Amino acid sequence: MSAFALIDCNNFYASCERAFRPELRHRPVVVLSNNDGCVIARSNEAKSLGVVMGTPYFKCKTLLEHHGVAVFSSNYALYGDLSARVMRILARFCSNVEIYSIDEAFADFSGIPGGTMTFARRLKATVEAWTGIPISIGIGATKTLAKLANRFAKKHPRCQGVFDLTASPAPDLVLKSTEIGDVWGIGPRHAKRLRSLGVSNAHVFRSQKRDWVKKKMTVTGLHTLLELRGMPCLDFATGPVAKKTIVSSRSFGHPVTRYEDLLEAAAQYTTRAAERLRRQQAVTSHVHFFLQTNTFKRGHPQYSNAAQVPLLIATSHTPTLIKAAHSGLKRIYRKGYTFKKCGVMLSGLEPVNGRWLNLLDLPPESGSRHEPLMQAVDAMNARWGQDTVKFAASGLNGSWHMRRNHRSPRYTTVWKELLEVHAS
DNA sequence: TCTGGGGTCCTAGGACCC
DNA sequence: TCTGGGGTCCTAGGACCC
Numbered sequence: 001m002s003a004f005a006l007i008d009c010n011n012f013y014a015s016c017e018r019a020f021r022p023e024l025r026h027r028p029v030v031v032l033s034n035n036d037g038c039v040i041a042r043s044n045e046a047k048s049l050g051v052v053m054g055t056p057y058f059k060c061k062t063l064l065e066h067h068g069v070a071v072f073s074s075n076y077a078l079y080g081d082l083s084a085r086v087m088r089i090l091a092r093f094c095s096n097v098e099i100y101s102i103d104e105a106f107a108d109f110s111g112i113p114g115g116t117m118t119f120a121r122r123l124k125a126t127v128e129a130w131t132g133i134p135i136s137i138g139i140g141a142t143k144t145l146a147k148l149a150n151r152f153a154k155k156h157p158r159c160q161g162v163f164d165l166t167a168s169p170a171p172d173l174v175l176k177s178t179e180i181g182d183v184w185g186i187g188p189r190h191a192k193r194l195r196s197l198g199v200s201n202a203h204v205f206r207s208q209k210r211d212w213v214k215k216k217m218t219v220t221g222l223h224t225l226l227e228l229r230g231m232p233c234l235d236f237a238t239g240p241v242a243k244k245t246i247v248s249s250r251s252f253g254h255p256v257t258r259y260e261d262l263l264e265a266a267a268q269y270t271t272r273a274a275e276r277l278r279r280q281q282a283v284t285s286h287v288h289f290f291l292q293t294n295t296f297k298r299g300h301p302q303y304s305n306a307a308q309v310p311l312l313i314a315t316s317h318t319p320t321l322i323k324a325a326h327s328g329l330k331r332i333y334r335k336g337y338t339f340k341k342c343g344v345m346l347s348g349l350e351p352v353n354g355r356w357l358n359l360l361d362l363p364p365e366s367g368s369r370h371e372p373l374m375q376a377v378d379a380m381n382a383r384w385g386q387d388t389v390k391f392a393a394s395g396l397n398g399s400w401h402m403r404r405n406h407r408s409p410r411y412t413t414v415w416k417e418l419l420e421v422h423a424s
Numbered sequence: 425t426c427t428g429g430g431g432t433c434c435t436a437g438g439a440c441c442c
Numbered sequence: 443t444c445t446g447g448g449g450t451c452c453t454a455g456g457a458c459c460c
Contacts, residue, residue: 033428040428058426074428101460187458218434220458247430296427343429403426 002232003109003116003139003166006146007090007123009083010134010154010161012103013041016082017072019132020411020419028069032057035251035403036073073404081412085131093123098236106146106236109139120162139164143234144227147184148174148202175203175228185224190217202228242280242349248273249343252400255294256339262291264395266325269344271394274318277346278378283314285348287321289328294340305332314350317370318377321346322393385414 013031018024028045039055049067083102091097096108112119120137127135138150145165152174153163181191183202199205206228214222223233248269292304307328325344380389409417
């Protein structure tokens with residue numbers, strides 16, 4: 001029988017901050033979203049203080065200060081690098097590792113000699129010793145059951161972070177103790193509806209009729225049902241899956257009214273999106289630009305709109321894409337509004353080597369200088385850090401830039417910010 | 425004053441074709 | 443009340459994930 005493992009990092013962003021600040025080991029830690037907006041990660045101590053996920057920072061600031069909570073702005077350079085370290089270790093010891101998110105991976109635990117529990121415990125100790133990041137491991141006959149086992153491992157201290165549902169003497173009890181909304185694939189909407197029908201936990205859900213579930217929750221709900229019964233519907237994704245769309249958007253650090261600021265922000269976000277596009281060796285045929293005012297400000301005039309700009313030739317050439325984003329902005333910009341957010345979406349992605357050419361295309365030589373240029377830009381920025389070279393259209397220090405008042409050093413990716421150790 | 429960002433999949437319904 | 447049948451493509455909206 002096949003066995004899936006779901007391996008995830010505990011309170012990942014908070015654990016990353018702690019990895020380089022051992023004195024925070026027993027202090028509550030929270031990490032904020034971009035612009036220091038909301039709480040998006042909490043250490044266990046912060047959770048028990050009652051700090052709720054997603055709470056706006058300004059609403060819980062007093063509580064955090066009162067309890068001496070260490071507060072961090074998000075530092076994605078650090079989290080991305082520590083994530084890569086964890087994933088490399090998993091790939092070294094496990095077969096079929098599928099990276100599911102920045103802090104989670106599925107792995108194939110079928111037929112491990114000596115038993116899954118021993119292997120899992122050893123793996124957990126290794127990751128923690130080599131990276132400083134604590135992890136939990138759940139094992140089940142399907143991905144959905146592995147997820148469920150992982151939750152159980154975290155919740156019950158006697159599991160010590162590892163739980164194998166396939167070897168559990170009472171799997172039904174585990175399903176009964178899993179609230180319906182905590183099942184992977186069942187979101188708040190469906191959970192509410194199911195609860196009102198008396199389907200309150202994973203065990204009750206599992207015994208529902210297939211047709212009924214499919215009718216109410218489409219085939220995705222049916223997959224969840226069958227997975228809970230131990231029939232795998234979701235297999236390992238082989239290799240990184242190419243994205244179908246790429247979005248780059250941000251809320252502004254300060255409200256924006258000036259057209260020039262929007263031009264800069266559009267250029268900056270397009271630059272980021274184009275970098276990701278080239279990294280997956282693709283080109284895009286459509287640039288979408290969207291902007292919106294602050295929807296939380298009731299009573300203020302609201303406006304949001306989006307424009308789609310088709311490209312004659314699919315490309316990943318940043319200046320071409322910036323021009324397209326700017327023409328989208330020009331179409332939908334309205335004077336007199338205070339904007340909160342804008343963004344760029346690239347769609348119609350195709351592999352760079354298999355792209356469709358337009359009948360009216362000039363010969364390939366016409367863009368022949370684009371590719372080496374972008375390669376050179378990417379290489380320089382990879383070597384010396386993001387934005388070592390950048391396009392003037394992005395501006396230098398626009399007031400629209402993100403607020404990040406509590407960012408920790410990028411210990412592992414920027415030389416100047418390396419951890420210093422002083423002998424005393 | 426202050427409320428994140430980036431994705432996927434599924435379905436229904438409209439436009440359009442012969 | 444009744445208005446052909448069958449198909450494709452696209453988009454918007456809903457639901458979910460981290």
